[in-house]
Amino acid sequence: MSHTQNSQPQLSPIPLQQAPRAELAAVRVVASDIDGTMTRDGRLVGEVLDAIGRLVEAGIEVLPVSGRPAGEVLGLARYMPGVRRAIAENGLVRVVPGAEVTPLGQSPDRARLLDVAAAIAPTGRPLRLAEDAFCRLCDVAFERDGRDDASLAAMREAAEQLGIHLLWSSVHVHLSLDPPDKGVAVRGLCSADGIAAEHVLTIGDAPNDVGFWVPGRFGVPVGCAQVMQQRAVLTEVPRYLVAEEGDGWLEMAALLLAART
Numbered sequence: 001m002s003h004t005q006n007s008q009p010q011l012s013p014i015p016l017q018q019a020p021r022a023e024l025a026a027v028r029v030v031a032s033d034i035d036g037t038m039t040r041d042g043r044l045v046g047e048v049l050d051a052i053g054r055l056v057e058a059g060i061e062v063l064p065v066s067g068r069p070a071g072e073v074l075g076l077a078r079y080m081p082g083v084r085r086a087i088a089e090n091g092l093v094r095v096v097p098g099a100e101v102t103p104l105g106q107s108p109d110r111a112r113l114l115d116v117a118a119a120i121a122p123t124g125r126p127l128r129l130a131e132d133a134f135c136r137l138c139d140v141a142f143e144r145d146g147r148d149d150a151s152l153a154a155m156r157e158a159a160e161q162l163g164i165h166l167l168w169s170s171v172h173v174h175l176s177l178d179p180p181d182k183g184v185a186v187r188g189l190c191s192a193d194g195i196a197a198e199h200v201l202t203i204g205d206a207p208n209d210v211g212f213w214v215p216g217r218f219g220v221p222v223g224c225a226q227v228m229q230q231r232a233v234l235t236e237v238p239r240y241l242v243a244e245e246g247d248g249w250l251e252m253a254a255l256l257l258a259a260r261t
C-alpha cells in the first residue's frame with residue numbers, strides 16, 4: 001500500500017470495527033502493551049484476564065510487550081492465563097517464565113545514564129529513579145511524575161544530542177544505550193517462530209509503542225483511543241483505533257473472536 005512509503009502522508013486511523021474480517025481472522029499473535037492498554041485506571045481487571053484466556057483458547061497467542069522491567073514482566077507473564085512469554089523494557093529483554101530471561105540489548109552504563117538524566121532534566125525538577133529500577137537489565141527508568149509530552153520531547157532531544165535514547169510511556173521515562181523498539185523485538189520473536197508479520201496484531205497507547213505502528217511492519221496495528229491526544233509527539237500512528245485503555249482491549253479481543261466464528 002502507498003502509505004508504506006515514508007514520503008506519503010500517514011493515513012488517519014479508522015475504527016478497528018471497520019477492519020476487513022479476513023484481516024482479523026488471520027491474526028495468530030496479539031502483541032500488547034500493558035499499562036494504559038490492558039489496564040483500567042492502572043489495574044489489570046478480571047474481564048481482561050478472562051479475555052486473554054479466551055484468545056489463547058482460540059489459538060491466538062497473547063504476547064505482553066511492556067516498558068516495565070524484566071523482573072516485573074516475568075512475574076506478570078507467569079500469572080496471565082495462557083501467556084508463555086513476554087517482552088520487557090520496551091523491547092530490550094525477552095522473558096519466558098520457567099525457562100529464561102534474555103537481554104536483547106547491552107547492559108546499561110548506569111553511571112552514564114544517570115549523568116545524562118541529571119543533565120537533561122529542567123532546573124529544579126530532577127528525574128526521579130523509578131521504584132522498579134532494581135529489576136531492570138537493559139535500561140534505566142524514571143518516574144514520569146506527570147510531565148507533559150512537550151517537556152518530555154524537549155528532554156528526548158537533549159538526550160539524543162548526548163547519544164542516548166529516551167522514550168516515555170504513561171508511567172515512566174526510559175534512558176538506554178540501544179534504541180528501544182517494541183516492534184523490532186516482536187518481529188524478531190515471530191520470525192524465529194515462522195509467524196508472518198501479517199498474522200500479528202499490535203496494540204498500544206503511548207509514544208513507547210510507535211514501533212508497533214510503523215507502516216508495513218504488522219498486519220493489524222492498533223492504538224487505544226487516548227493515543228490520539230499525544231499525536232503531536234508520535235513519530236507513527238496506528239492504522240486502527242479502539243476505545244480507551246482496557247475497554248479498548250476488550251473491544252479488540254471481541255472483534256478477533258467474532259471474526260473467527
Ligand SMILES: [Mg+2]
Nearest residue numbers: 033035036206
Ligand atoms: Mg502503555
